[in-house]
Amino acid sequence: MKKQRLVILGGGESGVGTALLGKDKGYDVFVSDKGTIKEKYKEVLIHNEIEWEDNQHTESKILNANVVMKSPGIPDAVAIVQQLIKKGIPVISEIEFAAQYTKATLIGITGSNGKTTTASLTHHLLKQVLNVGLAGNIGDSFAKQIIEEGFENYVLEISSFQLDGIINFKPKIAIITNITPDHLDRYDYQFENYIASKFRIAMNQTKDDFLIYDADDDVITNWLKSHPVQSTLLPFSLTKVIENGAYLDKENIIITIDNNQINMSTSNLALEGKHNIKNAMAASTVAHLLKIRKQTIRESLENFQGVEHRLEHVLKINKVQYINDSKATNVNATYYALESMDAPTIWIVGGVDKGNDYKELFPFVNEKVKAIICLGVDNEKLLSTFVNMVDVIVETQFMSEAIKIAYKIADAGDNVLLSPACASFDLFENYEDRGRQFKDAVRNL
Template sequence: MNGTNKHISILGAGESGVGAALLAQAKGWNVFVSDFGKIKDKFQQELTNNNIQFEQEQHSEDIILTSDVIVKSPGIPHKAPIIQKAVAKGIKIISEIEFAGYYTQAKMICITGSNGKTTTTLLTHHLLRKAGLNVGLAGNIGQSLAKQVIADEFEYYVLELSSFQLDDMYDFKADIAILLNITPDHLDRYDYKMENYTASKFRILQNMTANDWFIYNADDPIITEHLALTNTKAQLAPFSLKEEQTQGAHANEQQITITIKNQFTMSIHDLALKGKHNTQNSLASGIAGRILDIRKETIRESLSDFKNVEHRLEFVAKVHGIEFINDSKATNVNSTWYALESMEKPTVWIVGGVDKGNNYEELAELVQDKVKAIICLGVDNSKIIEAFQGKIETIVEAKSAMEAVGFGYQLAKKDEIVLLSPACASFDLFESYEDRGNQFKDAVRAL
């Protein structure tokens, strides 16, 4: 895409917006960056240092609506007035990933799904790096893809893609696409219609050819139903925890088996990531590795020595035989469901915060199975108490991470677990889920 003397506006000046601005400038575009909110100091500095024109806390329509192209931050909804006006004028609106894709020939391994994206992206990146491939990490994670494409040193990129990013992608193509699962999330952006959200996830298949691969969860009914109605040229590699796959992967209680190019097996007990959902993540990454002809030894090693992302089922410490686990990144019921499902010992569960319309009913069965006591960590815990009163004998309330950890230490015994998996956002008592996780870890270490 030739940018010479063409005008590009970039809406949103976070990691992806600033990355897109730097790439656009490098490719000869006239660049204008506009953010309706406040721009973080470090991003302002970067724009200033590179002589890129920007504004904050407003959108200057006279400049934006005369653009040839608009790169939109994934956080800006299509209903935003400035976007509606741009659409009415027929201006091309794309995502940073789409824009970056115009300027690189690198192979793209793209990962989406409602849960497990970050873990699978990091695991796949770890595997490719271990195999000695020249690979970058981008999308919803790490440095902006557009920024990395300026130097364009990588032959492969592993990208974590949200449905919001996929919505503004048109010509971009994945060489390997991974779809982990589809559960209701962000439905407010999709007119509260599940089929709209599903269609958005399936955009990951756009432009794929017979040389490309689609790795997907065969146990997810929404995916299999939609796939049956989808016409794709890509080769299919399903993974399952229920049935064997002739081309793909499956797992049982003992081992995982990947059947791509020839058979690979590995004991399930050697996987670094525990829990059924993590077995799915490992299967997806392993398939991608085999498609890329990575040696079996390398795959085995990578799947067994991977260290997961901070605040996601992160082991903190063992104190007098009690294991403390930080899953502060679980900000919805679905993420917490996965966390509880992977607990193999009696668990004291720390839950609560700002509720995004949670239905705790979905956790009822798991909680009765796994949880011996509940510690509520939020300003208003009435909904949680109401949901589990009478089902769980001990429910207490804490107003700080320190107090919650103290209760956990009293309520758990040797060979039991204290799990922080809040199922809620954090901003009633904390600055962010990272702040909540860090305070939790500090309190555990102070025991």
Template sequence: MESNIEHQAPKKLVILGGGESGVGTAVLGMQKGFEVFVSDFGNIKEKYKQVLINNAIEFEDGGHTSERILTADLVMKSPGIPEKAPIVKALLEKGVKVISEIEFASAYTNATIVGITGSNGKTTTATLVYELLKKDLNVALGGNIGDSFALQVSEGKFENYVLELSSFQLDGIVAFAPHISVLTNLSPDHLDRYEYDYNKYIASKFRITENQTEDDYFIYDADDVEINKWLDSHEIKAKKIPFSIKRKIEEGAYLEDNNIIITLHNNIFTMPLATLGVQGQHNTKNAMAASTVATLLKIRKQTIRECLEKFQGVEHRLEKVLKINNVMYINDSKATNVNATFYALDSMTTPTVWIVGGVDKGNDYSELLPLVNEKVKAIVCLGVDNEKIKAAFGNISDMIVETAGMQEAVKVAYKLADRNDTVLLSPACASFDLFTSYEDRGRQFKEAVRHL
């Protein structure tokens, strides 16, 4: 594969961030003959330090040595580091190329890549695509999920990759082009990283298709207003394949008489909704997107059907934890934005005690008001600062309780819930005020529920 990176053959590769993507890139960089230096402003986890030591890769943590970093020919920035970080600003001012792991690693593989992005549903869809493909194809899962894409490329074992891609990873691409790209949906998220400008965030998501050609495919939600608006005003080269639960689609996926129907190149796939392993509108859309990918890659219909029937979703996404005194406890810690929580509340069928809160990324809670009014009997706040949540829902909920941590939140929810109710952790916020990640938050929730 042609690559700008290889043409320029920069000698010094500096990697900012010593986590999964950083260490994977370091290993691949060493393998490709770069002089590699890893720098992390925080502390590098022991397991990653060991990988660096075993590969004789130089690193530092607990701060950046800017003199050394600024001599780089190429910099790979981990997705969690914002563009406005002083070291990144200094690099860009100096004209050093700053890219993402996805851009770096894709230059060293000829594998078929399926790239999946969107504000919500991308982890579920990526995991489901991987499950659909792995029986018939030699495939790996990577990107924002699972093992580092760069590390897997360095091992050279795979002919196909399914990559979950965040807007931050797409911000750092130059030539990266997946053969099949999927945009699950758009809703305001991470606006703190996009100067609170929703259009900048949307443009970032659409970068997934900017380098695709006429031989590639772009799969998208045709019911999404913002996606349609963008497509109406921008040209893309890839073949567009929509999916919809509201209208019939000639070439793509739609619903008819409670069946998913996918039509591609005169090939028709049908599947009854009732047999899907996970239910709910958003899961129907995830299944449509994933099945469309599988159909394009010529996976057998029988394999697709069996896989969709068996698939039970992903951890921390509407994950049923336990039933205690006939109260169901559900872990939706992965709901880090308002739209994800909208789906969660929408799927509730019993009175709900809702645990919400964390680091607000510029949230507008107004779209949740009708659902909270209809479904939520009590709100348990789980954040360092809950003022915005109290202001948003104070008029429609009689019961709003503030708590200081997960154990207390779960105990309070237990007291507020009656038989046949649901306790739902769906925070609509990032987790970094009280937890290390949404996974940490979800696991602490499950642990607290098990100790009730």
């Protein structure tokens, strides 16, 4: 019998992990990357005798596939993907490919913002008691963990691009943290397309599965009214009383599932800000569903360290607090960051604009921001938007210079906040690189 051919487009973390799982399951595997594959991934492919190419896509070796796993960074619009679709060859994501090879309980988390924090926090709550992996858009590849670790539970952070490539994927528990316009360049600038993409996380769920979501998010609640799902719904809210799900009563989170109620004070939460109360509600609801004790949940919420590059307090120098929020790659993420500032703020912003509308930030900028440093190749839109709102607005293309300017402008008691509201690819490798450069520059002051 001829082996099934698995072709993988993109030789990064998800691509190489899928290649390892594919080989283990008896596929004839080929990895193709239009760019250069990193040395550490090349070594893994060579060591495992998996055929690969980089800096090109050889059509004859790709169009004979039975199934293709596409890295989430590759848009559907590229020529090779369009050719595959025309030929009727399934093009799927790593999440779809890997999920069929595990019987583990899957917890899938998506949303425009908060998904990394919610996924990390959920994993932190569950790992005290359960055998659980953390994968998807975060950490080691899901596919690789299935062969190497074989966890009984997985918390998966899933982007809309990964959800676009699912067919049968069905998490036992799904979370949608929120939906705000993001990545619209990949969705024909139609917000509806992007919303539909996020809701694919629940498309295969039945009444025995659960969907946890933000009931204060009008985009989510309106979509559910007109596009009902089969899942058992467990909403969370800061403003409404929720019968089945989680809500905030003064300082207490109250979670009810099938008349089984727990309540916990928010006064000692390790993470600050309203949005983090929501992240805590979502994660705690999962923990409550999976029968983790209240005491364990409470202790875990109080000792959780947070996520690197997400409102990360770096250093205090001359009574000025430097905060790294490089992970804020869209306006809504920056909204949360500015909302949580409690001192005059020097805001470092800019990068690749994905069709941003900065209007929702105006009240915070007027109230809290004393200076803006634009850090991008093209800062035209930022300059024209904010020039009349702050006394000082400057632009630079170097992180080290941005930090020196901030240092000069800052007074004791101020915050210097890197919260770019944009993607990083114009000046940096990725948001992690941008965040690390910020931290290095601060430490070198």
